[in-house]
Amino acid sequence: MAITQLSVFVENRPGKLVEVIETLGTAGLDLRALSIADTADYGVLRVIVDKPDAAFRTLTDAGYVVKSNEVLPVAIDDTPGALGKLLRVLSDDGISVEYVYAFVAHGENKAFVIVRVEDNDAAVKTLARAGIAVAGDKEIYNI
Amino acid sequence: MGNYFHEHEETMGREEMRALQSERLAEQVAHAYKNVPYYRELMDKHGVKPADVKSIDDLHKLPFISKDDLREAYPYGLLAVPLEDCVRIQSTSGTTGRRVVAFYTQEDVDLWDECCARAIVAAGGTKKDVVHVSYGYGLFTGGPGLNGGSHKVGSLTLPMSSGNTERQIQFMVDLESTILCCTPSYAAYLAETIHETGQRDKIKLKAGIFGAEAWSEEMRRHIEERLGIKAFDIYGLTEISGPGVSFECEEQTGMHVNEDHFIPEIINPITGEVLPDGEKGELVFTSISKKAFPLLRYRTRDICVLTREKCSCGRTLIKMAKPMGRSDDMLIIRGVNVFPSQIETVLINCGFEANYQLIVDRVNYSDTLEVRVEMTTDMFSDEVRKMEGLDNEVESKLKSMLGIAAKVTLVAPKSIARSEGKAVRVIDNRGGKL
Numbered sequence: 001m002a003i004t005q006l007s008v009f010v011e012n013r014p015g016k017l018v019e020v021i022e023t024l025g026t027a028g029l030d031l032r033a034l035s036i037a038d039t040a041d042y043g044v045l046r047v048i049v050d051k052p053d054a055a056f057r058t059l060t061d062a063g064y065v066v067k068s069n070e071v072l073p074v075a076i077d078d079t080p081g082a083l084g085k086l087l088r089v090l091s092d093d094g095i096s097v098e099y100v101y102a103f104v105a106h107g108e109n110k111a112f113v114i115v116r117v118e119d120n121d122a123a124v125k126t127l128a129r130a131g132i133a134v135a136g137d138k139e140i141y142n143i
Numbered sequence: 144m145g146n147y148f149h150e151h152e153e154t155m156g157r158e159e160m161r162a163l164q165s166e167r168l169a170e171q172v173a174h175a176y177k178n179v180p181y182y183r184e185l186m187d188k189h190g191v192k193p194a195d196v197k198s199i200d201d202l203h204k205l206p207f208i209s210k211d212d213l214r215e216a217y218p219y220g221l222l223a224v225p226l227e228d229c230v231r232i233q234s235t236s237g238t239t240g241r242r243v244v245a246f247y248t249q250e251d252v253d254l255w256d257e258c259c260a261r262a263i264v265a266a267g268g269t270k271k272d273v274v275h276v277s278y279g280y281g282l283f284t285g286g287p288g289l290n291g292g293s294h295k296v297g298s299l300t301l302p303m304s305s306g307n308t309e310r311q312i313q314f315m316v317d318l319e320s321t322i323l324c325c326t327p328s329y330a331a332y333l334a335e336t337i338h339e340t341g342q343r344d345k346i347k348l349k350a351g352i353f354g355a356e357a358w359s360e361e362m363r364r365h366i367e368e369r370l371g372i373k374a375f376d377i378y379g380l381t382e383i384s385g386p387g388v389s390f391e392c393e394e395q396t397g398m399h400v401n402e403d404h405f406i407p408e409i410i411n412p413i414t415g416e417v418l419p420d421g422e423k424g425e426l427v428f429t430s431i432s433k434k435a436f437p438l439l440r441y442r443t444r445d446i447c448v449l450t451r452e453k454c455s456c457g458r459t460l461i462k463m464a465k466p467m468g469r470s471d472d473m474l475i476i477r478g479v480n481v482f483p484s485q486i487e488t489v490l491i492n493c494g495f496e497a498n499y500q501l502i503v504d505r506v507n508y509s510d511t512l513e514v515r516v517e518m519t520t521d522m523f524s525d526e527v528r529k530m531e532g533l534d535n536e537v538e539s540k541l542k543s544m545l546g547i548a549a550k551v552t553l554v555a556p557k558s559i560a561r562s563e564g565k566a567v568r569v570i571d572n573r574g575g576k577l
Contacts, residue, residue, distance in 0.1 A: 005525070007523070007524075007525035009518045009523050009553075009555060009556075010555075011554060011555045011558070016555075037527040039527065039530075039531065041552045041553060041554075042518075042530075042553055042554075044524075044525055044526075044527055044530070046525055063555075063556060063557055064555075064556075065518045065519065065520050065523045065555070065556055066520070066523075067520070067523050067524065067525055069525055098526050098528070099526070116525070116526075
């Protein structure tokens with residue numbers, strides 16, 4: 001089911017990204033997945049951490065603008081074509097994907113894809129019909 | 144009907160006011176001509192004698208004076224009484240050149256204090272109030288003016304001065320301040336800090352009197368909401384006396400000018416022609432009561448409108464609209480006049496807070512305007528598409544408001560320095576560049 005992703009506003013200047021990452025590290029928070037979308041002036045850092053509530057407080061207290069929202073983690077086989085198949089299922093059902101990012105789980109022959117859509121419930125149903133299961137939060141947080 | 148500090152002067156009929164103004168004007172012109180060689184020479188050059196100014200209908204005969212005259216006459220050139228009769232000096236910030244100093248006799252200080260007292264009473268102040276003055280004290284007129292006004296009203300006065308925000312809020316909570324006086328940008332900063340530290344329920348403020356810089360109607364609503372108060376505008380210039388030249392009543396539709404002491408006019412800034420009430424132009428003041436440092440037809444460089452409509456508060460004093468900004472604050476970018484307050488309006492309407500800075504530069508012989516505005520939690524999104532949409536929306540609204548393009552840069556919260564006095568809104572890097 002959907003898991004919590006934190007997004008952080010980061011100015012596109014030297015040293016700004018590392019400050020955020022260090023803030024999380026100092027607080028003992030473990031990163032599970034990360035992606036950055038950047039423009040010339042700023043970036044949006046998106047992270048999945050093991051303790052989202054604690055991370056939200058830590059970042060907010062440190063003065064960052066943080067947003068929390070639900071995204072879908074999907075486990076796929078770490079083989080060519082697997083991601084394409086997943087996206088095709090969503091696309092064929094008219095579900096538009098805002099963004100995706102992927103990471104490979106070590107020790108297993110699996111990859112996880114974080115999918116951001118407008119309507120999580122609709123996407124979960126579409127995936128279920130195609131036999132694709134959404135991973136649980138424990139599965140992700142305990143990687 | 145409201146409460147008045149000087150009910151008679153604040154509500155007198157038009158004819159009575161004209162008679163009072165005429166009498167004081169004629170006296171003031173004679174005083175200035177007799178005691179200030181600078182005025183004598185200026186008037187002689189324009190062929191005007193004191194006898195030519197018998198009533199306010201003759202005001203237009205007098206030549207204007209400007210900040211340049213004040214600088215030229217620095218420090219004693221416009222002094223109209225012996226220095227030993229003066230008890231106080233105040234000064235402008237001097238950011239745009241040589242400082243201007245103004246002198247006050249005890250009577251001048253008293254009338255200034257009384258003008259501020261009118262403002263405090265109009266904002267609902269009584270002797271039961273605790274007036275928290277966070278304007279700077281010192282040469283700047285903000286602190287001393289509201290301090291004196293609060294004494295006249297008989298309120299308990301907290302002379303906080305500016306700075307040390309934590310202590311400001313501590314005193315506000317512990318001593319139950321009810322009326323806050325400071326610059327609007329500092330009020331916004333205090334509100335932000337009170338909000339962040341969760342002390343909103345601990346403060347007892349009911350009103351704020353904010354001035355000394357241009358601020359938008361949107362910023363007023365924002366401060367009012369954040370602090371749970373009614374925010375009143377106050378206007379003044381050091382040269383004329385200080386805050387309290389005009390002040391707002393509960394109607395909040397412009398500031399009543401203390402006409403019994405200061406006669407306002409609106410002129411065409413290019414031709415100098417006097418414009419009728421209701422037309423926009425440069426505000427000019429003549430101080431008719433102050434003795435140490437009388438100013439005759441002083442061009443303020445503030446752009447605004449005067450209106451004489453019946454006010455629900457019962458005051459008959461003419462009202463001036465909130466100036467769009469001092470023409471000192473006005474930027475000329477690619478030949479277009481731009482006021483920071485216009486940009487503030489757009490930003491707040493788009494959902495941002497008034498934490499912004501304007502960077503003006505010149506690249507390849509052409510002016511550039513960058514608007515840096517702090518990102519807030521409400522405005523932030525994990526989707527870059529939405530953020531870029533926001534950027535574009537602000538840029539297009541700025542374009543239609545200003546008539547020129549501006550680049551909007553979203554920056555991190557708290558990355559723009561907070562001001563405890565007048566906010567530094569503009570950084571102009573064009574100096575000397577072709």
